Amino acid sequence: MAITDLRQFIQLLEKENDLLRISDEVDLKFDISGYIRNTSDVEGPALLFENVKGYSMPVVGGLFSSRRLMLKAMETTEEDAVIHYQNAMKNLSEPQLVNSGPCKEVIKLGAQASLSDFPIPIHSELDSGPFITAGVAISKDIEDGGKNASIYRFEQQAERQLGVLSPIPHHLGLHYQKAEALGKPLEVAIAIGVSPAVLICTQWEAAYGVNELTLAGALQGQPLEVVKCETVDLEVPASAEIIIEGLMYPEKRQMEGPFGEFTGYYTSAYPKPFLEISAITHRKDAIFQTALTGLPTTDNHVLKMIPMEASCYAFLKQRFPGVNKVHFHGAGGVGLLAVVSIKQHTKYEARNMLATMISAQGTKLVIAVDEDVDVFDMDKVMWAVCTRSQADKDLIVLPRTAAFQLDPSVPEVGVTTTMGIDATKPYGEEFEEVTTIPGAEKLPDILKLWKK
Numbered sequence: 001m002a003i004t005d006l007r008q009f010i011q012l013l014e015k016e017n018d019l020l021r022i023s024d025e026v027d028l029k030f031d032i033s034g035y036i037r038n039t040s041d042v043e044g045p046a047l048l049f050e051n052v053k054g055y056s057m058p059v060v061g062g063l064f065s066s067r068r069l070m071l072k073a074m075e076t077t078e079e080d081a082v083i084h085y086q087n088a089m090k091n092l093s094e095p096q097l098v099n100s101g102p103c104k105e106v107i108k109l110g111a112q113a114s115l116s117d118f119p120i121p122i123h124s125e126l127d128s129g130p131f132i133t134a135g136v137a138i139s140k141d142i143e144d145g146g147k148n149a150s151i152y153r154f155e156q157q158a159e160r161q162l163g164v165l166s167p168i169p170h171h172l173g174l175h176y177q178k179a180e181a182l183g184k185p186l187e188v189a190i191a192i193g194v195s196p197a198v199l200i201c202t203q204w205e206a207a208y209g210v211n212e213l214t215l216a217g218a219l220q221g222q223p224l225e226v227v228k229c230e231t232v233d234l235e236v237p238a239s240a241e242i243i244i245e246g247l248m249y250p251e252k253r254q255m256e257g258p259f260g261e262f263t264g265y266y267t268s269a270y271p272k273p274f275l276e277i278s279a280i281t282h283r284k285d286a287i288f289q290t291a292l293t294g295l296p297t298t299d300n301h302v303l304k305m306i307p308m309e310a311s312c313y314a315f316l317k318q319r320f321p322g323v324n325k326v327h328f329h330g331a332g333g334v335g336l337l338a339v340v341s342i343k344q345h346t347k348y349e350a351r352n353m354l355a356t357m358i359s360a361q362g363t364k365l366v367i368a369v370d371e372d373v374d375v376f377d378m379d380k381v382m383w384a385v386c387t388r389s390q391a392d393k394d395l396i397v398l399p400r401t402a403a404f405q406l407d408p409s410v411p412e413v414g415v416t417t418t419m420g421i422d423a424t425k426p427y428g429e430e431f432e433e434v435t436t437i438p439g440a441e442k443l444p445d446i447l448k449l450w451k452k
């Protein structure tokens, strides 16, 4: 069954005992993010907060707090996830325009619209205020109409004002830059509480001008239904819980931040553009969705993993057919740490692959392992590093390359050093035998026995 809205995903999680309802009263300030922090750290259930202090609207969060939940959202398995995502990228489908949808049950225009109606959480200690963290911003190029849909953080600055972080070359930032250069306001709509496919499609690193929403239909196995907005010329997912519409005017800035980011550190405050809200529409019994960002691993990291792995796998496979699996580990936040398993066909093939990754991909640490090592199991990856590599011959260091902006360890802005560790067995040489226990995999599942 295709999941086409947030509620169906919540139902699925509840049915599979992966949703916990929190009926104790929670405060918007730190309680919701605290609970999500804790469930993220134990790869626990997604959370539905039914009793948010001062609000009748529930909040759902942590829906992507672990890879297990992400796989459920994609209705796939670990084995098939990357292929599933790649197949979807090959079968894009235009969103289907429909006349109306649940997101139009309540329509509030102009001064009727207010962010105070919505339980927007405050996440980390030094955050400047409440942030919408699971909103998909939809906008288009003011000249050629090319569309974009992606997740950006939005700071609640006033009743009808949201600060926007979309630094160039991110596409909302480019849309705004173009509109501003022409002295015109940019129309933006933000969809909150959408089908998992809509959130996941936004993490596809699609080229400028490509509408990420064309991937959502392919991911969810049926066309994405969209409706026209009330006050801006944009189309938004019909089944969304909440839609915020507004304009980003040229030459206007306000201080935004700090905010606890996915690096595990705060990004500091500086003046940024903002959205002036022209309308809010929502379901009658809307559910507000939030996502945690912060010290790995959080929703923010998990949402990016499979899309990044799918792109990187396709890139590496062209040049290195022996590449088996690619995993971007959350600790690298997500782009800075990758593990690649490879079946080598020539001596030093893994080294060539590492050199490619640490230069072309800008990943700070890439570890190559043999096919018998599970790239998702860091214990086994580190075992391979400790028992199959020697630093004097298996470490590749590439000094002075372009840096990921938010890495606080860089010696100067924009500059970093990347490295690769070849933890594969030497090609074509005898190596020690790995210990195994014959038939262990055929014995009854311990966890199932234990739970009985």
Ligand SMILES: Cc1cc2nc3c(=O)[nH]c(=O)nc-3n(C[C@H](O)[C@H](O)[C@H](O)COP(=O)(O)O)c2cc1C
Binding pocket: 133, 134, 148, 149, 150, 151, 152, 153, 154, 165, 166, 167, 169, 170, 171, 172, 202, 203, 204, 205, 206, 291, 292, 293, 299, 300, 301, 303, 304
């Ligand atoms: C939960 C979450 C929050 C994010 N917040 C931001 C943000 O505030 N600003 C930003 O530029 N990118 C943010 N991103 C990353 C972008 O969504 C991602 O890089 C996307 O591919 C950019 O799309 P674009 O190339 O269309 O701009 C976030 C991602 C996730 C999963």
Ligand SMILES: [Mn+2]
Binding pocket: 148, 149, 150, 171, 206, 207, 208, 209, 210, 212
């Ligand atoms: Mn884009």
